[in-house]
Amino acid sequence: MNDALTTAVVGLGSMGYGMAASLVVAGHQTHGFDINPDQVARFQAEGGAPGDMGAVVGTVDALLVVVLNAAQTEAVLFGKNGAVPQMKPGSVVIACATVSPEFARTMAARCADHGVHYLDAPISGGSVKAAAGKLSIMAAGSDAAFAAAAPVLDATAEKVFTLGDAVGAGSAMKAVNQLLAGVHIAAMAEAMTFGMTQGVSPEKFVEVIPACAGTSWMLENRAPHIVAGDYTPHSSVNIWPKDLGIVLEIAEEAGLDAPVTQAALAQFMEAAALGLGGEDDAAVAKVYAGQVGVRLPGV
Numbered sequence: 465m466n467d468a469l470t471t472a473v474v475g476l477g478s479m480g481y482g483m484a485a486s487l488v489v490a491g492h493q494t495h496g497f498d499i500n501p502d503q504v505a506r507f508q509a510e511g512g513a514p515g516d517m518g519a520v521v522g523t524v525d526a527l528l529v530v531v532l533n534a535a536q537t538e539a540v541l542f543g544k545n546g547a548v549p550q551m552k553p554g555s556v557v558i559a560c561a562t563v564s565p566e567f568a569r570t571m572a573a574r575c576a577d578h579g580v581h582y583l584d585a586p587i588s589g590g591s592v593k594a595a596a597g598k599l600s601i602m603a604a605g606s607d608a609a610f611a612a613a614a615p616v617l618d619a620t621a622e623k624v625f626t627l628g629d630a631v632g633a634g635s636a637m638k639a640v641n642q643l644l645a646g647v648h649i650a651a652m653a654e655a656m657t658f659g660m661t662q663g664v665s666p667e668k669f670v671e672v673i674p675a676c677a678g679t680s681w682m683l684e685n686r687a688p689h690i691v692a693g694d695y696t697p698h699s700s701v702n703i704w705p706k707d708l709g710i711v712l713e714i715a716e717e718a719g720l721d722a723p724v725t726q727a728a729l730a731q732f733m734e735a736a737a738l739g740l741g742g743e744d745d746a747a748v749a750k751v752y753a754g755q756v757g758v759r760l761p762g763v
Contacts, residue, residue, distance in 0.1 A: 482594025565632030693762015
């Protein structure tokens with residue numbers, strides 16, 4: 465293909481792995497890096513390009529950073545043996561972690577000092593859509609950053625929301641999404657457990673509520689995990705103290721009280737304190753179940 469790029473994905477978790485695999489399918493030479501060597505080996509066995517990051521990073525046209533948080537993003541870009549000082553001018557960093565808008569602006573400015581473009585590009589859609597190359601990406605950056613990233617966006621996203629040239633706008637929109645997503649997961653868990661106290665089984669809950677006005681995408685996606693008793697982490701409990709914490713920090717700076725977000729955050733914090741942090745975020749239902757002594761399927 466004429467627009468084939470040399471790319472690298474740092475962070476081969478459920479989202480990053482899917483994005484990296486989608487790039488391979490689209491014909492881009494793609495290197496994958498992760499702290500878990502088994503993930504790297506698996507990716508290379510499935511078509512990923514080999515190579516040490518230090519040797520590869522100077523050759524890439526696009527570097528996707530799909531890690532957990534701001535600290536990890538900064539470490540990848542500017543920590544010991546950081547990528548950006550080694551990247552070629554005109555290449556692009558596509559930063560996908562949920563971070564504050566101010567952090568995104570800081571990273572963009574530091575990248576610009578090295579002649580590297582920065583696309584503020586948080587992602588949404590879950591691991592299944594990541595693997596299918598059908599994510600939603602909320603992106604902000606210069607025209608040059610968008611142009612450099614275009615083949616990557618084409619390969620990994622079904623919808624790219626172009627939010628302007630002001631870096632930080634993508635992260636702001638992601639914070640809005642995460643507020644809703646986190647609240648909806650906690651509300652789903654509360655509603656399902658409330659139903660159980662009234663004789664409504666989880667199975668009947670997932671049959672009826674998705675056809676009613678009280679449904680949401682998060683309810684329809686996560687409630688079946690509870691019914692199946694399967695808490696394999698597609699998106700873990702531990703993500704939400706971070707993401708809802710970012711929402712509350714931004715809200716505080718804006719002078720906005722966010723009591724519903726605070727209530728949802730408290731439930732995820734309790735779930736983490738109970739040792740559920742590594743489980744699927746639907747496991748927040750176990751907090752509610754424990755309060756009233758009902759037994760969730762498979763538990």
